[in-house]
Amino acid sequence: MKYLPLALAFTTPAHAALRFGCATVSIQRLDPLVEPGRIPSAHLHQIVGGNAFNATMEGDIAEKATCTTCTFSENFSNYWTAVMFFKHPNGTYKRVPIMQNTALPNGINGGMTIYYTQHDFVSNGKEKITAFRPGFRMTVGSPTYNVQPGGRGNPGLRFVCLENKGTRFPELATFPSRPCRGGIMTVHHFPACWDGKNLDSPDHQSHMYNTVREAFTPAGPCPASHPVRVPQLAFETLWDTTEFNQWWPEDGSQPFVLSYGDGGDSLGYGTHADYVFGWKGDALQRAMDSDCMFQGCENGRPLKSQSVAQMNACRVKDFVGEDIDSWLKYLPGQDPEKL
Template identity: 50%
Template sequence: MQLRNIVLLAAAASVEAAATLRFSCSQLVVERLDPLVNPGENPSPHLHQVVGGNAFNVSMDAKVHDLPTTATCTSCTPTEDFSNYWTAVLFFKAKNGTLHRVNTFGNELGFTGANGGQTVYYLTSGKATAFKPGFRMTVGDPSIRTAEELNRRYKYMDFTCLASSMTRGGQTTYFPRQPCAAGIMVSIRFPTCWDGVNVDSPDHQSHVAYPNGNACPSTHPVVIPQVFYETYWDTRPFNNKADWPADGSQPFVWSFGDQTGYGIHGDYVFGWKGDALQRALDANCNSDLFANKINCPTLAVQTLDQANKCVKPKTVTENLDGWLSQLPGGMPIN
């Protein structure tokens, strides 16, 4: 579906210019911090994998924590992007009940050299307004456990069981129920309409909305680029069905305790330097689909090796490796 969306956007460009930015963000840190939903809590309730600028911290108050001036590096290839992008972490639950963290790996469509992390997209089908300083949002809800509620409240978040790196199609809103030869790709897409006033809201979602058809609702009239993440989870070491639950159920669980997959969610804090993102959108910049190349003279880009070097020391000290008796933070599985 991801490549299909890009093709559709590219086709729309023949009528109205479109930006199709696609780039790699290597792993910055994996730890229990969430400055958006749980600001100031050290540690936060559940584990996250984070990419972007190294200013990510336990608290990121927009009024005092300016990412472009606070960060000293970014794990994303555009060097002016100090935003932070994060999701929950995937775990494998073995037949004996022990848990093992699943690593991310570089998108094999162009970013095999990335040290994990995720692929980030900014897509438009025409003129769009870049996010303002301090902008932040979330999408999804970790408490959701049914397909009905997920489909009613959110759009375009799914899992792809990869038979190969080229697999597209067959997406589900629940965890794949069979071994996936090339891993699991998780896609998270954010809304594309903004109220034009608030850079945040109490629930971190009400200031943005999905369009009605092709138009933004009157309450959220400003078109913003679609941000979405593709995260490749390396489930290949866990494909032996003999290690799966005896009842035949799928063995994966999110770090917040969700065994269904319906609680899928993502967090975003804008941190592009100056007008860099608006320049890229206005120039209708695009990216090669199968290479680490952004066709955008207005943006400076670093190599994957350089992006890999931007890491953040962990703030929370706890064991995340090997076989664990419970999820980090003792999150219950339900």
């Protein structure tokens, strides 16, 4: 792949915006960024994208994957987040199923909605956007994040209490504290300013800079330390919590918990997401240089796309082999002796 010199990075205006679905490729305890090589990792993740996903991911994963669960068949990137569980009044846990966004084709196996935008949710903007490079990776959020009383939580990480699958607002800084008629959506919105040098950093975040204070709002100018504008990446995950509304505690306490043990009054502040770039060749740059919008980018205009059946057929080997679907006494990876 050839890249434009940094000095030319803002010479050509563009206004593409991608929104597409990715079916689930695996749900297991692996985390190649934070815990590379460890099988199993500390907590459970919901993973979408290419089938090169494994405990240790290095180099250009687009050269290693043979299929992808995403709409665009040239996109072998991986995207993952923590999993949501419901805690029954009897103390057992049940994994909350995932459902597709109503804006996407029917039949997608759970997964996520992925965005590569340039300005905000409504407008594309007209800035030159530089695609991520092979080997690029980043995270947003942290399981250890703490917020001061009255704070707005971690910027760009938001929750929506759904009336239906099409509900988008209001975006909440805190996890919904009441039963939601249509389920709960989590939004993970990544920084869009890159230092132009490092494909990663020890904390997986310092090579990026966030100029967005809320999810899907216009980003401010990139600082001199991180001058390269990259796509504003975002994940939306829709959790079908409706089957559990009947068991919402009478005292109003929070019955949901994220897979790293975040629950109670602090639920949601530690939500986080991970990304490893894996687009084939110059596919993402071609999209960012085009004027396509959402589904208008499919079918070779300019990106190759695939059917829902092909998306759903792509899977990753289960390296851990543990029960995640029954009613469980403990969260996967949880040590009962430390509870």
